[in-house]
Amino acid sequence: MEVLEKIRQYAEEAHGEQKRKYSNQPYIVHPVAVMKLCKEYTEQVAVLAAALLHDVLEDTPVTHHQLREYLQSVMDRPVAETTYRLVKDLTDEFTKENYPHLNRKKRRRREAERLGKADPMAQTVKYADLIDNCLDIVRHDKQFGKVFVNESTTLLEHMKGGDQRLYQRALEAVAESKRILKEYYDRQAASNS
Secondary structure, three states: OHHHHHHHHHHHHHHOOOEOOOOOOEOOHHHHHHHHHHHOOOOOHHHHHHHHHOOHHHHOOOOHHHHHHHHHHHOOHHHHHHHHHHHHHHOOOOOOOOOOOOOHHHHHHHHHHHHHOOOHHHHHHHHHHHHHHHHHHHHHOHHHHHHHHHHHHHHHHHOOOOOHHHHHHHHHHHHHHHHHHHHHHHHHHHHHO
16 A cells, blocks of 8 residues: 555654664564554554554654644545544653653553553554564563563553454463563573572
8 A cells, every 4th residue: 555655654764763672673663563463454544554653753753743744645634633643542641751750650550541541443553562562572671571561461451442353462472471481480490499
């Protein structure tokens, strides 16, 4: 789809020189993987576009106004508005900058509660995001992996409105991540005794 290729290029330019933390690949690899996961379950352009753009407002200099204008320049207005709304839903509100008085655990819990009320299409994208991140983090960073898996579990407890097949896959990814962590920490404990 031509419009999705334009949006992929826009996301790639927005993420610029950013790299994936563990693989050092260009960051765009992640949004593309999230979009491909979503595409297995939906052909809705707004969902696929939101998957490509899901980290743009959070992790790049692109402003809400700039994103909205860009989307309206490449999509029909209703689809552009839906895409923008989904990206907005997928952008963390409970950040350290906005809520410095809350610790990470409290911020993530509030974020989970907020996402639990988000558009089901946004939840679908978030499932794909969790799937793509979960095993990658757990394989490369066991300590943060424990934190991320717990946060993902909380998110999935609150977000049950999206595509149920992708929701099941997200639950399975979290369960597999927990299994990997348990094996790792069991081996650590055995070697220390």
